[in-house]
Amino acid sequence: MSTSTVAWVKGHGTENDFLLVPDPDGILHPDLDAAAVRQLCDRRRGVGADGVLRVVRTGAIEDGRAFAGTAEWFMDFRNADGSVGEMCGNGVRVFAHFLRTSGLVDGAGEVPVATRAGLRPVRFEADGQLTVGMGVPGFPESTGLVMSAGGRTWDAVAVDMGNPHAVAMVDDLADPGALLDPPVWTPAEVFPKGVNAEFAVRRGERHLAMRVHERGVGETRSCGTGACAVAASVARADGVTTPASYRVDVPGGTLTIALLPDGSVEMTGPAVLTACGEMDLVLG
Numbered sequence: 489m490s491t492s493t494v495a496w497v498k499g500h501g502t503e504n505d506f507l508l509v510p511d512p513d514g515i516l517h518p519d520l521d522a523a524a525v526r527q528l529c530d531r532r533r534g535v536g537a538d539g540v541l542r543v544v545r546t547g548a549i550e551d552g553r554a555f556a557g558t559a560e561w562f563m564d565f566r567n568a569d570g571s572v573g574e575m576c577g578n579g580v581r582v583f584a585h586f587l588r589t590s591g592l593v594d595g596a597g598e599v600p601v602a603t604r605a606g607l608r609p610v611r612f613e614a615d616g617q618l619t620v621g622m623g624v625p626g627f628p629e630s631t632g633l634v635m636s637a638g639g640r641t642w643d644a645v646a647v648d649m650g651n652p653h654a655v656a657m658v659d660d661l662a663d664p665g666a667l668l669d670p671p672v673w674t675p676a677e678v679f680p681k682g683v684n685a686e687f688a689v690r691r692g693e694r695h696l697a698m699r700v701h702e703r704g705v706g707e708t709r710s711c712g713t714g715a716c717a718v719a720a721s722v723a724r725a726d727g728v729t730t731p732a733s734y735r736v737d738v739p740g741g742t743l744t745i746a747l748l749p750d751g752s753v754e755m756t757g758p759a760v761l762t763a764c765g766e767m768d769l770v771l772g
């Protein structure tokens with residue numbers, strides 16, 4: 489048995505927390521496998537986080553090479569269970585904040601971040617918040633989709649934010665119960681690769697609140713792509729004309745979701761870096 493030392497920086501966006509692992513040239517941890525991610529993210533035996541964001545140049549990772557001409561940095565995102573994720577909205581704000589804080593990008597204006605769901609431009613706002621161009625939400629056919637949790641069942645809408653979401657409107661955010669297990673959905677084939685499940689309520693005019701059970705993690709304090717999915721599905725159901733802006737409260741804070749006339753969505757929220765250190769991983 490051998491060990492490998494990983495340097496990490498911890499951060500969060502509305503309390504969705506991540507370990508950034510700098511690996512600019514893809515030579516320090518090219519083999520950061522599922523077991524290594526699980527060790528890092530374990531909240532008792534490791535550092536603890538909802539996921540890992542490996543910071544790597546686009547030219548230094550297979551999934552990033554197509555972006556090499558347009559973006560320098562690739563967000564190599566993994567869920568806490570080690571699974572590879574296409575996109576993470578809170579993560580991309582934390583990632584851009586780390587790039588700026590570390591001097592890896594110019595602190596002014598905007599930085600394009602490449603992800604497995606495509607390019608996500610991140611703008612540094614004057615008040616310290618960050619705004620992400622989250623792309624155009626997709627609404628895959630999901631007639632008859634229902635989702636169950638806590639012994640109850642709701643109609644749900646499938647939303648594609650580069651990763652899969654199911655949005656259910658509930659009467660009370662307590663209704664889905666403790667969310668210790670993944671919600672169950674039917675028909676199963678709507679989400680062959682699993683789903684991030686949002687339970688949402690209306691709090692007022694253009695004001696929503698939600699809980700989320702994330703694929704590969706469990707219940708988290710926030711989900712940026714999930715907040716976009718909730719706002720987009722509510723606006724669609726209500727026939728809202730754009731531009732329109734929604735406040736979405738999550739257990740860990742508040743995100744602002746803007747629906748733009750071109751059909752795309754922007755998300756604004758905070759990003760915070762909290763700690764740094766090293767961990768010795770046990771290799772199989």
Ligand SMILES: N[C@@H](CCC[C@H](N)C(=O)O)C(=O)O
Pocket residue numbers: 504567572573574575576577578579651652684702703704705708710711712713714
């Ligand atoms: N918390 C993220 C979403 C993370 C991705 C998800 N668990 C998946 O597997 O798709 C966000 O802020 O968007």
